[in-house]
Structures are given as C-alpha cells and as structure tokens.
Amino acid sequence: MSEETNSENVIEVKDLTRKFKTLTAVDSISFDVKKGEVFGFLGPNGAGKTTTINMLCTLFRPTSGKATVAGYDVDSQTDLVRASIGLVFQDTTLDDYMTAEQNLRFHALAYGVPPEVRDSRLKSLMEMVELWPRRKDRTRTYSGGMRRRLEIARGLLHQPKVLFLDEPTIGLDPQTRNKIWGYIHELRKQIGLTIFMTTHYMDEADLNCDRIGIIDHGKIIALDTPTCLKDAVGGDVITLRTTDNSAALEEIRRRYNIEALAKNDQVTFSVQGGETFLPEFVKSFSGQIQGISLRRPTLDDVFLKYTGREIRSEEMSPMDAMKARHTAWMGRRR
Numbered sequence: 001m002s003e004e005t006n007s008e009n010v011i012e013v014k015d016l017t018r019k020f021k022t023l024t025a026v027d028s029i030s031f032d033v034k035k036g037e038v039f040g041f042l043g044p045n046g047a048g049k050t051t052t053i054n055m056l057c058t059l060f061r062p063t064s065g066k067a068t069v070a071g072y073d074v075d076s077q078t079d080l081v082r083a084s085i086g087l088v089f090q091d092t093t094l095d096d097y098m099t100a101e102q103n104l105r106f107h108a109l110a111y112g113v114p115p116e117v118r119d120s121r122l123k124s125l126m127e128m129v130e131l132w133p134r135r136k137d138r139t140r141t142y143s144g145g146m147r148r149r150l151e152i153a154r155g156l157l158h159q160p161k162v163l164f165l166d167e168p169t170i171g172l173d174p175q176t177r178n179k180i181w182g183y184i185h186e187l188r189k190q191i192g193l194t195i196f197m198t199t200h201y202m203d204e205a206d207l208n209c210d211r212i213g214i215i216d217h218g219k220i221i222a223l224d225t226p227t228c229l230k231d232a233v234g235g236d237v238i239t240l241r242t243t244d245n246s247a248a249l250e251e252i253r254r255r256y257n258i259e260a261l262a263k264n265d266q267v268t269f270s271v272q273g274g275e276t277f278l279p280e281f282v283k284s285f286s287g288q289i290q291g292i293s294l295r296r297p298t299l300d301d302v303f304l305k306y307t308g309r310e311i312r313s314e315e316m317s318p319m320d321a322m323k324a325r326h327t328a329w330m331g332r333r334r
C-alpha cells in the first residue's frame, strides 16, 4: 500500500544520510520532487550524487533518514520502488552479446511487462530513440550514444513513474546530448514522467531542469529553479585581472562594500546593473587593469557563491567513480 503523503510529490526525502565507515557521503539531505518535474542534482565529483541516486533506487540502504519514491519507502518497500522506477546509469548494463531487441525483451520479462503490450511498447520506444532499424544488431556493435539511447528505451519499457538518470549525457557528442534531452522533454510532455538526474554539466542543467539541487560534500547547499539560483548570485558577474589582486580586493571592499573572490589569478564579484557600473569602475579604479569582463551569472557562479570554489576544482579519480558504480550495480544492498 502506498504511503504517499503529498500526491504532488513523487519523491520525498527527509534527513537522508549514508555513511561509508567514517565517510559521510550523503549528510542529512531533505528535498521533494513533484510529478512531471525534471529535477537535476548537480555537484562536483564525489559530492554524493550517485550515492543519493543509489539510495533512492534501493541499491544502497540509507544509514539514517527516510525517502519515498512513488509513495513507497526505499528501505522497506524495495520491490514496489523498483517496479516504479527506470534506471539509466553512466556505465552500460546492456548485454553485449544480445541484440538490442533481445536486451529489451529480457528486461520486459524481468519486469513482468504483459505479453499483449510487449511488442507494441518495444517498437514505439525503439522508434522514439531512433534505433528500430538497428534492433537486430548486437549491442556490442553500438556506439556509446546508441547504447545510452537504448538504455533509456529499456528503462521505460515497464512504464515507470520516475526515470533516474545518472549523468545521462556524459561522454556523448553534442548532437546525441541534444537528442537525449529531446526524448526527456517529450516524455515529460506526453506522459508526465518525473525525471531525476545527476550531472556535472552546469549549462545542460540550466537549460533543461525545472529545479536544481546543488550538492557539495554530501549536503544540499542550494535548491531552486535555475533562474532563482542565478538571481541569488546578485546581479551581473565582473571578472577582473590586475597586477595586484589583493589590492583590488581591498579597493572593491572599501569603495563598494563588496566581498570579491580571488581565484585563478582573477578577481570576481557581482553587481546590479553591470553595464553602467563597468565603465565607471574602469575609470576610477586606482590599480592597473590587465583584463575585465562582464556577463550574466551561470550556475558555476552559484556554486562559487555558496562554496567559494569552482565546481570543477575537485575531481574524484575516474577509477574511484567506476568502482563505486560497479559496486552498486552488482546489486549488493549494503
């Protein structure tokens, strides 16, 4: 029996925590995702995105806290949660020696898709991801982009309420990335599917997500629509290079009461009405300006505002990330 508390929310997360020995990978996070939303989970490598997805998909048990997906508890109603979700992970989980169609048929059997709808569903999903003509080919002959598209089709075969996508566009060419976003938006429009996805790509999240949660060191540091997150940066972003950046920081603080950030030989700060501020600033600045630019804030600026760091500054090794994901896929609930 569903325990849904708010029919609008397809995912509800309260104080969810996951520890690995002494490391707290996810640290008491709380958020909700509404039906039909494209919700993006954004953060640097090792921030806790995949661990969160793994808990919501019932692959990892929470250390503490609670989460429901489609109204079912991720810890005590795992089978019901699994039947309600589709999964697409970064690393492929297709069987290379089967054809694309066999991979999908196998999934349909495993998920108990009724035989009378199996063929028509399979065809329409393979057509959606433009792989119907290649259905008889073994997936080991598929490109990375084709595999990801097939995995999306497979994840939808049992008509889940939520599709979880872990870095769905990582490593793909721009054309395939656009296609994948096209499918996601189409699915949301046609069947009101809820999408929960993780990404490092700030620009994609900005363009495509209804709301974004930014996670860092296991904690959600900001959560809102992309527009509201960027508005909170406080205006236009000015980036300045001078011969003496500490003197520049001091002058900006003294004259404008703004705490600028010095990073990578640059000083960054934000102001309202950048177009009028900039010429006035250049005229009256007492130091030597080597370069200056003005732009609208991006989600990178949002991350910088809340953490004082750039999102790409901390990278977990690819091997580390692969190991974590492999462990999850082996299905060991730990």
Ligand SMILES: Nc1ncnc2c1ncn2[C@@H]1O[C@H](COP(=O)(O)OP(=O)(O)OP(=O)(O)O)[C@@H](O)[C@H]1O
Residues within 6 Å of the ligand: 020, 023, 025, 043, 044, 045, 046, 047, 048, 049, 050, 051, 052, 200, 316, 320, 321, 323, 324, 327
């Ligand atoms: N199975 C595991 N055993 C031990 N530590 C783990 C395991 N899985 C993840 N971790 C650690 O938990 C932290 C969060 O990892 P997680 O994979 O959730 O981050 P992420 O934000 O998804 O990173 P990425 O963007 O690289 O996928 C990292 O420090 C990672 O090393």
